[in-house]
Amino acid sequence: MSSPIISSSAALTALGWNDFFAAELPAGLTPARVSRVDRGAAEVLSAAGHLRADYGARVRREAAADPVALPCVGDWVGLRRLSEGRFELEALLPRRTAFVRGGVGRVSRGGLSGDSQGQVLAANVDVVFVAEPALHATDTADLGRIERLLALAWESGGRPVVLVTKSDLIGEGLDFLLREVATAAPGVDVHPVCSVTGEGVGIVREYLQGTRTAVVLGASGAGKSTLVNALAGADVMETQHVRAGDGRGRHTTVHRELIPLAKGGLIIDTPGIRRIGLYDMGEGVDMVFSDLEELAERCRFGDCGHDSEPGCAVLAAIEDGTLPERRLESWNKLQREAAWMASRSDARLRKELQNKWKIIHKEMRKPGRSRP
Numbered sequence: 001m002s003s004p005i006i007s008s009s010a011a012l013t014a015l016g017w018n019d020f021f022a023a024e025l026p027a028g029l030t031p032a033r034v035s036r037v038d039r040g041a042a043e044v045l046s047a048a049g050h051l052r053a054d055y056g057a058r059v060r061r062e063a064a065a066d067p068v069a070l071p072c073v074g075d076w077v078g079l080r081r082l083s084e085g086r087f088e089l090e091a092l093l094p095r096r097t098a099f100v101r102g103g104v105g106r107v108s109r110g111g112l113s114g115d116s117q118g119q120v121l122a123a124n125v126d127v128v129f130v131a132e133p134a135l136h137a138t139d140t141a142d143l144g145r146i147e148r149l150l151a152l153a154w155e156s157g158g159r160p161v162v163l164v165t166k167s168d169l170i171g172e173g174l175d176f177l178l179r180e181v182a183t184a185a186p187g188v189d190v191h192p193v194c195s196v197t198g199e200g201v202g203i204v205r206e207y208l209q210g211t212r213t214a215v216v217l218g219a220s221g222a223g224k225s226t227l228v229n230a231l232a233g234a235d236v237m238e239t240q241h242v243r244a245g246d247g248r249g250r251h252t253t254v255h256r257e258l259i260p261l262a263k264g265g266l267i268i269d270t271p272g273i274r275r276i277g278l279y280d281m282g283e284g285v286d287m288v289f290s291d292l293e294e295l296a297e298r299c300r301f302g303d304c305g306h307d308s309e310p311g312c313a314v315l316a317a318i319e320d321g322t323l324p325e326r327r328l329e330s331w332n333k334l335q336r337e338a339a340w341m342a343s344r345s346d347a348r349l350r351k352e353l354q355n356k357w358k359i360i361h362k363e364m365r366k367p368g369r370s371r372p
């Protein structure tokens, strides 16, 4: 009787289950992790293997009130067994980390704050791989895109790591490129990876040691699915290639999917991010530009605009060649965007509050309603 329980808890641990989540599971429910979501239902991984679960009434109600409460890939949930082989997703457990698009909420220790109207793209991610190809068509790695993705990664609460993919395509120039990428990623590890030869894949795997969960972010064609397949040691994701048979052109990932790896750890493949500006960067921007923040503290004026002010430490660093000018331009741009995002979210929140009050006032004016 005891052995199935032990093996089932080992199976859960392999999926990333731990005391944090165990403490949150309502009594009587079966724990499972969302591997993929569909409209109104989720595919989950449980100690009993792969299951499908429809959303229960409470989950549907809460998600209607706040989209952040909608289950997403990586979430831990509680299932109720309805009948043989039929399950309902009854509870969404608090998230440790989360990627939120377009909301004003922030991840806190106990889960997401309740005021967000954003959409959660992936949850409970420990490591965020930012994949940028060494060569994309004829362009070398886009440092600005790396900075944007890093801001998003920091904001999620996971640990960012930059992977310069397709490292075989650039040859001699690789070392120089890696140094350039490093200037765009202070405090972040940068590794070259080639999924074709397998070079660097072992290093990537080390980040997943134990039962950690990683997500791979990057533009379409960055080589995310190819990397996931290399990590899995099998073709678990379809990759971009022209299908000769039906001539339907290249495949591009459309679903987010959580994939347990045979050698331990889990990885989430995501569709290529096209409009990163629509994501919340917030304080993540400060992390990406921690080197500039540090310099700015040494400017003569506290409100230095790093434009033409005397005693500007940022301009001095550009002058003596220790700071690439591109970094300052990128910092200014992303700060403006983050501020715009924040003001937009606030405006939306204000409008919602106004609407709420309108409804309450209408209720209060209804005839026959007793006044408090």
Ligand SMILES: Nc1nc2c(ncn2[C@@H]2O[C@H](COP(=O)(O)OP(=O)(O)OP(=O)(O)O)[C@@H](O)[C@H]2O)c(=O)[nH]1
Pocket: 165, 166, 167, 168, 169, 193, 194, 195, 196, 197, 218, 219, 220, 221, 222, 223, 224, 225, 226, 227, 238, 239, 240, 241, 251, 252, 253, 254, 270, 271, 272, 273
């Ligand atoms: N030379 C080289 N080509 C690679 C490497 N990794 C991936 N590719 C190729 O790059 C193309 C795109 O790879 P995918 O893995 O499908 O890219 P993706 O990032 O998943 O793209 P989306 O699904 O559209 O987001 C494919 O033709 C791969 O064969 C690599 O390390 N070296």
Ligand SMILES: [Zn+2]
Pocket: 296, 299, 300, 304, 305, 306, 307, 309, 311, 312, 313, 314, 315
């Ligand atoms: Zn300055």
